[in-house]
Amino acid sequence: MKTKSILFFFICSLVQMVSAQDYVPTRADIEQFFKTKTLVVLEDNPLMEYNILIQEVMKREWTITPFEVISFKEFEEKRKDPSYSFLVLIQTRFERDKTNAKYKFLDVLLGGNYFRVNEMPALVQVPLAYEEVEEHSYIYKLGTLVRFMQNHIRLIYEKPEIISANVFKYYNNNIADIRNKVLYVTEDDLAPEVNSERKIKAIYPYKVRITTPEEIEKAIQEKNPDVVFLHKVGPEGTRLKARCYKVIIGADDARFYYFDYHNIDDKHPDGFLASDFKKLAKK
Known part of the structure; x- marks a missing residue:
């Protein structure tokens, strides 16, 4: 079991922490994904190279669903809409890990009427880096990782028997x-x-x-x-x-x-x- 934390920055700069568990997607989840528009969530920090590169990568690599780029704040506004899926960086930590280490995972999540982000179905989650590690350690691999995620979703659609934790x-x-x-x-x-x-x-x-x-x-x-x-x-x-x-x-x-x-x-x-x-x- 793991806990996930996403940071939402509001007008008063408050931070809300949300936790999550591992999720095994169902056939219905996968079929629902293909009916959605994928919203690509930018990081709140405008200086991150990720924000520039992920837009280039999506234009070059993403063909599986229509997509649109949104701000970090818009994610909270739109995440309860089931017509959307989301490609988003998630801060992840493992519940039984006494070091309390935090990781960056790149997730594809389904929108819907879920109270917390941790309840949103995750179709694929790829580890990028430790939270404290500079983005140059992974940023040049981003295009390949996004292409893998797209191919992985196609694979579990075609071979649902391989789906597991x-x-x-x-x-x-x-x-x-x-x-x-x-x-x-x-x-x-x-x-x-x-x-x-x-x-x-x-x-x-x-x-x-x-x-x-x-x-x-x-x-x-x-x-x-x-x-x-x-x-x-x-x-x-x-x-x-x-x-x-x-x-x-x-x-x-x-x-x-x-x-x-x-x-x-x-x-x-x-x-x-x-x-x-x-x-x-x-x-």
Whole structure:
């Protein structure tokens, strides 16, 4: 179970905190989504690069429903209308997490007469970053992540049998396909035990390239069919030690090829672990 908090800024600058649980979408939810217009909610901070880039990404990638961009304040005004769905950044925390770490998730939610945001059905939720982490750590991946979300909704419509509380585990069936591609990772996203290509080769004999965010962004922009890349969500040097999400995504097809997470401790640092590479080699 997890708790979610969204910040709403009103005229008097009051902040309302709302909590939420995990939700498993139903067939009716998915069918309802295709009848909606998707409202893309901008962040309240006008200086965020996200606000500019998400509009460009939606124009380029989103074809599954009509869409419109709205302000953060308008979200509260429109969220009870069932003719709308919403693409929105949600602040998320896990109830049993004693660190009280907060994460940014990108969610697709259905509108309706729900008293709290946590009651709105979520069709897909993708981890972006810890709340305290600067947006440059994920912003260049935004187009691929939005494309994945769109494709995921189509997939669960066509294959409702895969829907579960851990639906992303379905994508681990694609692990073997990683071996036919080059895995792009940054050194900062690797645990010390695998922070060189030499160390990686000892346990994972397939193609890996330790590279830069700029090179990953180039592969994404070119939709390079030979590249998959690591999207790692961790505290990035902040003091928090909670979850570390690890997702391998196709630069061209926006498929998830691997999805997992671990709880950070002294033996399991913030980064892709040797055990992750062993899973990729074994599957």
